[in-house]
Amino acid sequence: MYKRILIATDGSELSDKAVQSGLSLAALSGASVVALKVVPRYPRSYFEGGMPVEASDIQRIEKQWDEAAQALVDGVKTAGDAQGVSVKAVVAKSDLVAEAVIAAAKKHKCDLIVMASHGRKGIKRLLLGSETQHVLTHSHIPVLVLR
Template identity: 35%
Template sequence: MPTPTRILVPVDLMEGSRAIIDYAVQLARPFNASIEVLHTWEPPQYVAPDLLVAAPGWNPQSLEKTALDAARKELETLIGAFKGAGPLSQRMEVGEPASAILRVAETGGYDLIVMGTHGRRGLPRLLLGSVAQKVIARAHCPVLTLHVTEEK
């Protein structure tokens, strides 16, 4: 089995994202593998992404730009905790998360995906779907999933 050289780490910027990145860093270290942390933002189905968001004293900007700017800052803060941990980069994509992860993994030539799963069951899983399950079913490379527990 070939050793990983490029690892894709999709995160949702929720609780547990730091632990997933840390696991990937520890896994990559012996192989000198590079890591790219990916966050995908899916526009809400019920609101147009070009809807303008404004507050007194601010320049109006689209919902998409506002959301992406906030997510980018959060991702930079998260990645900042891993400075000096090896080759680590970040990337943002817009679209349905599973499709975006699969597209980036395929076009980027990644040989491993390390991602979290919330382990939802029943109605929440039916309503929210499982990004991890979709990625596992269609990925061209191995996928390592880590169970992320949500703090109450």
């Protein structure tokens, strides 16, 4: 059925449910898993309306984000190990989350992407966007969306 499944996570409760479903599917189909967390780059421009931040503070913040992301995908790896599923933990740095998900799926030769959708509608979807929708409309790899 599936050989390699990419599971994208953001650490939310809904995303955790998608991780568990993706791991279960991998266990049933004998697939390996690529667990992915996309970390944004810290904004370095002064035009975003924020206060200028020292370079050392930016490095500290980015390091914290990287460590938190690594801990998250390592947790997926641990959960996969408990189910007998081989999991590769991957952290990607990008401000374009959907593109990073699609690129990682291609790079790791995945044949399915599993991710959650928060189901935002109306103005919230317009303002917050939908990374899942973007992946659905731009990926040539099948996408399983869980809510």
